[in-house]
Amino acid sequence: MQCFCRLAGNPICHESEAQKLSYCQLPLQTPAYTTPLNNCSAQSCSSGQVSSPNCKCAYPYTGTLYSRALSFTTLNDTDYKELEQSLLKSFESQKLPVDSVSLSNPSRNASNNNFQLTLDVFPSQTDRFNRTGVSSVAFVLSNQIFKAPEFFSPYFFNGLNYQYYGGGEPKSKSKHTGAIIGAVVAVVVFLGLAFVIGMYALRQKRRAERSELNPFANWEQNPNSGAAPQLKGARWFSFEDLRKYTNNFSESNTIGSGGYGKVYQGVLPAGEVVAIKRAAQESMQGAVEFKTEIELLSRVHHKNLVSLVGFCFEKGEQMLVYEYVPNGTIMDSLTGKSGISMDWIRRLKVALGAARGLAYLHELANPPIIHRDIKSSNILLDSHLNAKVADFGLSKLLVDSERGHVTTQVKGTMGYLDPEYYMSQQLTEKSDVYSFGVVMLELVTAKRPIEQGKYIVREVMRVMDTSKDLYNLHSIVDPTIVSSTSPKGLEKFVEVAMRCVKEYASERPSMAEVVKEIENIIQLAGLNPSVESASTTESYEVPLGQNVKHLYDNEDFSHSGNFPTAKIEPQ
Template sequence: MEQVFQAFLLLLLYQSLLVSAQSFYRDFSSLQSLTESWQNKPPSWVGSDPCGRGWEGIECTNSRVTSILLASMNLVGKLSSDIQLLSELDTLDLSYNKGLTGTIPQEIGNLRKLKTLLLVGCSFSGSIPASIGSLQQLDFLALNYNQFSGNIPPTVGNLTNIIWLDLSDNQLEGPIPISKAGVLGLEKLLTAKHFHLGNNRLSGGIPAQLFSSNMSLIHVLLNNNQLNGSIPNTIGRVNSLQAVRFDGNQFSGSVPSTISNLRNLGDLYLSNNKLNGSLPDLTGMNLLAYVDLSNNTFDSSVIPSWASNLSLMTTLMLENTNLQGQIPVSLFNQPSLESVVLKGNQLNGTLDIGNANSNRLQLIDLENNTITDFTQKNMNYKVSVVLVRNRICLEAEASTKRYCQEPTSSSLYSTQPNNCSPLPCSSGQISSPNCQCSYPYTGTLFSRVISFSDLGNASYYKELEQSLVTAFQSQNLPVDSVSLSNPFRNPSTDYLQLSLKVFPSSSDRFNRTGVSNIAFVISSQLLNFPNFFLPYFFIGDVYGFDAAYGSKKSSHTGLIVGVVVAVVILLVLVLLAVIYAVRQRKRVKRSAELNPFVNWELNKNSGKAPQLKGARWFSLEDLKKYTNNFSEDNTVGSGGYGKVYRAVLPTGEQVAIKRAAKESMQGSGEFKTEIELLSRVHHKNLVSLAGFCFDKGEQMLVYEYIPNGTLMDSLSGKSEIKMDWMRRLKVAQGAARGLTYLHELADPPIIHRDIKSSNILLDERLNAKVADFGLSKLLVDTERGHVTTQVKGTMGYLDPEYYMTQQLTEKSDVYSFGVLMLELVTARRPIEKGKYIVREVQNVMDTSKELFNLHSIIDPFINKVTPPHGLEKFVALAMRCVREYAAQRPSMAEVVKEIENIMELAGLNPTSESDPTTEEIDVEARGGKLRHPYDHQEGFSYSGPFPSTKVEPQ
């Protein structure tokens, strides 16, 4: 009997092991199938035991795969439907792998034990599958920063255990799902603390039933969507709310009075909507730190009393809210206040800032009001007071006053060493705050709700650094220290961005497990961040895991042999290098006069010689001969850059030679940029480069000769060319076509960066040609869609978003072109007598009236020949081009298409090569002498402030 019992036990054990083996093998097969299409899998994934052989990123329980953590692994591929076979999986984190594309398979709904799903910062697209509502155990869902489109599936309402719902920064559209016809909606998510749905394309209104007193929400972020209607008064029932972002939508009506019930609210963003009625009464909301009600159409009122009685408030933003009357001095004496922005109102009288100098106040921005006096209790006040475009700044010598100058801001911060001296590190390594050379894990931290405005206050970042280190070490992660740098407020999202570096301990490099665990801890919100930085998210960079480590098993003998061999090889190489150097010096000397690029290569700061396509090199002696030793008789123009000479080459070709003055020569990098760009672009609406001279300290460009000067000459009356409406349309079309070529047909795309009327030249038939590529940039990183670069351009044409972010895009050229279009209509300079053309058009423009009520500023000559048919559409298009945010501007291809439609409306054939009504103009026959098109009257660089250019959609 005992033997039978033992046999029975052995049979049960065998069956148990068999079942376990089958389950284990199924998980292995699932992982193999799941990752068949993946590139860059961890090299430790070898063998057939993901649970027993140390597969990095894989965690198991009882020989079953329960967790996959593979953030920042540079994975490339798709998420296979075989993910469903991992039936015990409770955590999946594939974040920060931009190479992961395609859709999320419907089969993901079969992972019934999944609790955490993190797919942040990948490239997933398509619709979010409805099956995601089957994940009943899910409490953390983060799909932000992808390319998801379509509607939010109503089945998300089935996730009744969810705490964190983040679908922001995608392309989701349609309404906010609410329960109906037996389908649950978001109002059923009573355990949720976070609704993050910002930066999508959601439309419709906010249903009143979305909010109830049974909810646990602390953050509701619906910013930068297309939502409309009124804000429901039911929002006042969610007493747990700490942050509300409804900014950047199309909400209208009054702010509900119930909002004052939100006594735990710290941050209220309602800006950039169409709200009206009275300013909301925020009395008693004593935890408010950040209030932004700007750019709405509230009824005229004085500054409300609650604005002076919120002791924790750091930032008050009431720009363009119809405020009037005197500013109470009590407003500036609150202990936590850092910024007060009251631009664009009708505030008047005397400004008295009281004792503001003794607290944390950094900025009082009252630009564009009617302040007449400023009482300065302390002549050395540290507060930045901005009274530009107030009456007080119209007085004589007002421009010398600090408060009458455009403000400059700086938010520079970088973690400093901890009482040690940074070490010189090898290539790729960085010295940590504890002065150890290592390879940090890097990425960007984003704060979605900024509770402060003094971005230069180091105390905020130091507290954040300490929180990060403490949190990492409490999670037993191999982190020595962290550093933060480059705080930056992105104007398009209104997020605060910070560069983060996490440095390893006990080694100079993280392994894959270390990186994936750090990324997971950050993204799953396990860090105890300070409240002023919440809610946050993180986008990690790809980490370089492949270090060249020496073999620890190498024998001493092998080491000695290796050193001896290396020394012998080194001596041979040195000898060869000496022989080569001697021969090369002789070769350079012999070929200096034969090779046009030797002079370029010998200049240590010039870099490699330019790569030319069609342009030729001219020697200084050649150009002296062609210009009669740069005779004054051949001078056709001059400016800040230098002089321009007309010349005829031996081939009979007429050229214009632009010779840089010594004091204005570009760096060789910019000079090389202009040469390379002009030599590789060929379009009838772009000025052609015939060649260049870089010889004996000279910088000269040789262009095709353009006889009729610049567009600025014609509009200002400096030339004898009078441009009617038809000719202006043709000029706009030509310049737009040239820019479109640069943006869409050049490879890689080119951003001009200095579009203005003095850089648009007119040939013998008044066809427009875009000139001057000295500031141009190649858009080589098409994934990001921008180039981060120092702000350069010409004041009045400069894109305000580029100015604020230093992120240059094609839309920066579109903004400048919009200003150029307004210049064509008005014949006014962009900034003339202190007035900015964009703002002037905005102030008088009335779309309900003839010619948009622009009679007072339209160039009178436009009407002298033919009626300006299509002018209203032309101005409307220009105002779209100068919208404040780049995403709202059209592309240059769209601009060309719309201009051509306007031309047809005006009776012109947009496909015609030349305007038959335009006579060829011979400047010399008229006896006129134009300022030459290659002149530079304005300087390049501009780093001053920029006027607001917000334009409502047409």
């Protein structure tokens, strides 16, 4: 299949020979949609439909491809064809219902100098995509599964809302007499109540302004700390207190840094060691959002969740004070950064602890809490290698438990993002389950979710064969856990992980069910699931408490919407 795009106006077409080429010629007229060059110019399509490169009228899934490494002067006809062919080849390799693709409207974004192209993806065997088709195409592009040609990388994709799921064209607005009468009545009622509503709105606005300036005003006051609030389980610290505990925020006390700011080790007067996260000015939340996060953190208490000790909101500063967790993240251990060796039993224990923490958020917190950013760099290990779930900056309360979901803006980290949540914007506990399933696969393979354009979930699906020894996973399992003997329960562990990453939320288990499954696997391995994580056959490669500087760097302890990789936002 071939796809074409018009380059008229591009500097490459200014050369005398190039001007003769068909794709350099301006169209007779400039429609709202630039139709790729093909032999379908006389074809008539219904309103909203577009003629594909294969002369089929359809409703394409449309978005914009941006390249951060491309300029007009480096483009040529071969580049365009290569980009189109690689796109189509990527969709075909994923067995997606795509008939053809079309690139058009090449331009350079004046604000950021990125080169951009309109991408239309046409469905096969029908004139429109279903929800699964659009979800799959968007997931391949937004999660970087598509490996773009080198000249176009790095890239990112911004998809438009698809309006044509199975119901035909969008319904036009009809002007009925009843609607007109209703509108008139509504206007009359509005005018009758305008004065009352206006006064109420003005009063609420003034209240909101006061709340934004002092969002803690309605909290119970601590008589020993002036205007500072008193929270159950969380203390208020003054700026001067934290400056003293961190030796004036000295470099020697810095244990990490990232997009959010810096993390300092501090020692409280009673001798308690804490991790103090100080937000950079450009990363600070609004005062109300900061208050909301503190309220959420102060209400969760579980041995597998990182505890909030306190906070500081003073002198233009936002700081959170956490319990100090000395052994870094799961990702640190899997990559060798922390110097801690992770045998199979330790990995099972870590998975169990993190699952228990999530199950607490989903089922015992009132109202339930959805974490929304579960990943291996947000699960920390304490001095006994017990897992502690961290980073509640994106968490949401499931206030309406009868609905079972929260409709909210899509946020998360590429590779861990639930595809159903990405498409529907309906967040549920099963979105956390999907992300946790990816973490389980990381524990088995010691690979990042996306490496060199390969997605860990699809890679496991590709090689997995339940009729063979170790489910035919020898090529993908971390060699350090199979070097001496076959790890007991690994096959069952992978089965649970693959259930967690099912495409549809209804097919995934709950976190309580995942906890039970992992407990059974640990018992299958001959151990008691209640035993602490550190009681394993292997020892630390470095003494506990040493070489922990920078274990909170970058990805390891980021929160409040700052990610090590690209954030997914809806349009």
